[in-house]
Amino acid sequence: MRRALLVASLSLAAGTLTGQTLAPTGVLTVGSTRVRSQSGQFSGAVVGGDGTLSFGRLELAVSYVQGKVDSVGASAAAGGGGHDLVEGSVLLGARPVSWLTIATGPHARSYTLTSGTQRWVFWELRARASGAFIGSAARGYVELWRALSADVNVPESFDHAQGGEAGMIIRFARAPLQARVAYRMDHTVLKSALGGTRLETVDGLMVGFGLDWH
Amino acid sequence: MSRGLFVVALLVCGSEAVGIRPAGAQAAGGSFAQGIREYQNLDFGRAAATLRRDLAKLTAAGAPASERVEGLVYLGAADLFRGRRDSAVAVFKRLVQLDPRYAPDHLVFPPEVTSVFDSVRALTKTVAIVVPPDTQVAPGSSNFSALVLASSFQTVDVTLRYEDGAPFRSLYAGPIGDSLHVLWDGLDAAGQLPPVSRIVLRVASRAPTGEISTILQVPLDLRIQRPDSVDWPAPLPESALLPERAGGRSAVRALLGGIALSGAVVAIPSVVGGSGGPSGSRVAVAGTIGFAGVLGYLLHRPGRSLPANIRVNQTRREAWQQQVAGVTAENARRRAAVRLAVHAGPPSTIQPRAP
Numbered sequence: 001m002r003r004a005l006l007v008a009s010l011s012l013a014a015g016t017l018t019g020q021t022l023a024p025t026g027v028l029t030v031g032s033t034r035v036r037s038q039s040g041q042f043s044g045a046v047v048g049g050d051g052t053l054s055f056g057r058l059e060l061a062v063s064y065v066q067g068k069v070d071s072v073g074a075s076a077a078a079g080g081g082g083h084d085l086v087e088g089s090v091l092l093g094a095r096p097v098s099w100l101t102i103a104t105g106p107h108a109r110s111y112t113l114t115s116g117t118q119r120w121v122f123w124e125l126r127a128r129a130s131g132a133f134i135g136s137a138a139r140g141y142v143e144l145w146r147a148l149s150a151d152v153n154v155p156e157s158f159d160h161a162q163g164g165e166a167g168m169i170i171r172f173a174r175a176p177l178q179a180r181v182a183y184r185m186d187h188t189v190l191k192s193a194l195g196g197t198r199l200e201t202v203d204g205l206m207v208g209f210g211l212d213w214h
Numbered sequence: 215m216s217r218g219l220f221v222v223a224l225l226v227c228g229s230e231a232v233g234i235r236p237a238g239a240q241a242a243g244g245s246f247a248q249g250i251r252e253y254q255n256l257d258f259g260r261a262a263a264t265l266r267r268d269l270a271k272l273t274a275a276g277a278p279a280s281e282r283v284e285g286l287v288y289l290g291a292a293d294l295f296r297g298r299r300d301s302a303v304a305v306f307k308r309l310v311q312l313d314p315r316y317a318p319d320h321l322v323f324p325p326e327v328t329s330v331f332d333s334v335r336a337l338t339k340t341v342a343i344v345v346p347p348d349t350q351v352a353p354g355s356s357n358f359s360a361l362v363l364a365s366s367f368q369t370v371d372v373t374l375r376y377e378d379g380a381p382f383r384s385l386y387a388g389p390i391g392d393s394l395h396v397l398w399d400g401l402d403a404a405g406q407l408p409p410v411s412r413i414v415l416r417v418a419s420r421a422p423t424g425e426i427s428t429i430l431q432v433p434l435d436l437r438i439q440r441p442d443s444v445d446w447p448a449p450l451p452e453s454a455l456l457p458e459r460a461g462g463r464s465a466v467r468a469l470l471g472g473i474a475l476s477g478a479v480v481a482i483p484s485v486v487g488g489s490g491g492p493s494g495s496r497v498a499v500a501g502t503i504g505f506a507g508v509l510g511y512l513l514h515r516p517g518r519s520l521p522a523n524i525r526v527n528q529t530r531r532e533a534w535q536q537q538v539a540g541v542t543a544e545n546a547r548r549r550a551a552v553r554l555a556v557h558a559g560p561p562s563t564i565q566p567r568a569p
Contacts, residue, residue, distance in 0.1 A: 032495055133471025134510030135464060140475040140503065144485065164486045166478040168503045183479045183499035187486045203483075205495030 023054040027180065027210030033085060035069055035111075037200045042083060044069035046204070054214070057095040061103065064088040069111075084112035091126060101128040104148075109202070118154055120188070122147040122161055130169075137173060142166045147188075156190035156198050163187060171212055178212035181205070245272055246285040249292075258292040265289040279312040287318050291327045299330070306334040311428065311563065314342045314365030339368040339419040340428040341390070345558040353400035353407055358556050360432075362394040362417055368427075369420040372396045374413050374434075382413050400554040407552065408436050415558075433559035441548040447537040454530060456523035464514035472507010476500040 027050055034043040048065030070082040086109070093103025103126045111118045125148055130141035147161035167182025185203035192198060246268050252261035269285045290305035309316060309331075317335075318328050344361040351358050362372060372386040372394070383403045385396045402408055416431040479500040483493075 034493070034495070131471075133475065134468040134506060135514060138468075138506060138510065140471055142475070142478045162486050164482045166475060166482060167499065168475060168506060170506075181499055181502050183482065183493075183496050185482050185486050189487075203493060203495065205499055 021055075023214045024051065025054075025178065025210065025212045025214065026051040027178065027208040027212075029065065029180075029206050029208035031065070031204050031206035033065075033067060033069060033202060033204035035085070035200070035202050038198055041072050042069035043072050044082070044085070046085060046087075048087075049210075050208070059093040059095065059101060059103065061091045061093060061105075062089070084110075086110050089124075091124070093126070093128075099129055099131050101130070102126070103128070107145075107147075119152070121151040123149045137171055139169045139171070140167070141169065141182075150188075152188075152190065154190060154198075156192045159189040159191045159197070161186065161188040167206070171214070176211055176213050178208075178210060180208040182208075245277075245281065246288060249285065250288055253288050253292050256295075258295045262289055262292040262296060265292065283309055283313050283316055286312070287316075287323070287331070290331065291318075291323055294327055294330060302330060303334050306331045307338050310335045310338040310365050311340045314338075314340050315363050336366045338365050338427075339421050340365045340563075341368075341370060341417050341419055341430055343415065343417060343430055343432050343561055345415070345432055347558055349556040349558075351398075351400040351554040351556060353552060353554050354405075355399070357397040357399050358434075358554075360396050360398075360415060362390060362396060364390045364392060364394070364419075367391050369424075370394070371416075371418045371420070373416050373418075374398065375416050375431075376410060377412055377414060377433075382408070400556075407438055407554065411436050429564040430561055431564065432561045435557040435559065437555040437557075439553040439555055441551050443545045443548055444541045446541055447534060450530065450534050455527045456520070458520055458524045458527060460514055460516055460518040460520055462516040465511045465516055468510025468514055469507050472504050472510065476504040476507070479503060 028047075029049060030045065030047045032043065033046050035041065044067050046065040046067030048063065048067075050061065050063035052059055052061045064086075065088070066084070066086045068082045069085050087107075089105060089107040091103040091105035091107075093101045095101050104124065107122045107124050109120045124145045126143055126145035128141055128143040130139050132139045143165045145163050147158075150158040150161060152158050163184065163186035165182055165184035167180055169178055169180045171178050183203070183205055185201065187202075188200040190198040190200065246265055249261050249265035249268055252258075252264055255261075265285050265288055269282060269289065272282055272285070286305055286309040290302045290309065293299075293305060294302035314335075318331050320328055323331075342363040344363065346359075349358050360372075362370065364370070368390060369388065370386070370390050371384075373384050374382040376382050381403075383398070383401075385398055386394065400407070413434050413436065414431045415434055416429060418426045419428040419430075421427040477500075479496060482496070
């Protein structure tokens, strides 16, 4: 399945490679992340970066953030401590039309808990629609994704996961710079052997600033 | 008037052309061999009759003046020797009108004849015109030229006239002794190209009394040859110009885009099925995007001046104006290259009626 998706993505854009140039972007991001699950609620700041390399209609996107989330609300009262959060993804995408990008790839997240480290690895299929809405300077985008498969080292079995992100990218006219602000949310459903359901929701604000050679 | 003199008068009135007689024509017999022989045999009566008969034949056949002058000079001499001076003067006068530059050969004709001829020539005020059959004139810069040859000192009016006789342009008015070169620059009196395709070059000879004695005119067919002008460049279409004032589209797109994107941020939890609990981050992002949309609306408000588009349009307009200037210069150059083709027809003589 994963290989099929990769081959499909490559095939989609293979015909448009001739005469294209590389268009890289690199953005430093900071943000806040909130993790909500039935075991508790955590929030904290994360910092990281992401970059894309576009070549014709092909696009390779890499992201990495890390930070520390702390227990809030009832979890904090129960004495939950801070946990390291590391998250990253590698996505290979293609643009069948100028405003739509289809991408696929692994998306990994890990929490360092007192009981050990939880590792979540999703193989995702993403669709992003984008377009300029304030002249040509500001572009808005909406992205939705769904996990095609997952590898999670928790007792429950993986049921499904999906997420979305919406935001705005501002490109400066006289310099290869961009700024962005976005909101994202991932929602994962796990099922226990006893028939129960565990819900895990991660959302957050991302603010970025970086270089853009589009 | 005798019958012979009447025939000569008919010859004189019916003849049309004026030309320069080739030298040496007096020596040849040609059409008048028999009459000349009779003249040389001193049989002047018979010679006169024969010459009149031959002249009548030539005139009826439309022979040019150069072929008739020889017969006329022998006829005049014969009449003179027959004692008919008036008839001889009339013949010589007609001869001078046919060829103002004609002179009897002093080796052939005795002084009695040449002196009478010279006196007739001095009293006969007529001219001949020599024009090239076809001339190309650059109006205003080069000239059509005509050579006016006078029989004797006289006053002439050289004019160009419309076919109906109305004046077109005066070229010369004044005395002429032997010959006169008149020039025409191809333009009318107002300095414009001729509005008609035919005009007449008219030379009016005046008698010492001031009355017009002879009018000689040459029709001139005119043809204006203009190079084709270059078409004006097409006016700049509206589609070639960028809008210099912002329309409402960009503003509305910014506003609606901001609202839609803010809505998408707010709606993400519903779409992905996550917990839709209160989130300051979500509100902050949605608010930022909404604010950006409003700001975009204000920045792109309808009617706002668009300097970049104005500059582009200015460049395009200047390029178009340069094209127009180029075409204008090229057309001016081509206008200056106008040529006037002048074709001269056969000259004709008009004898004013005696009072």
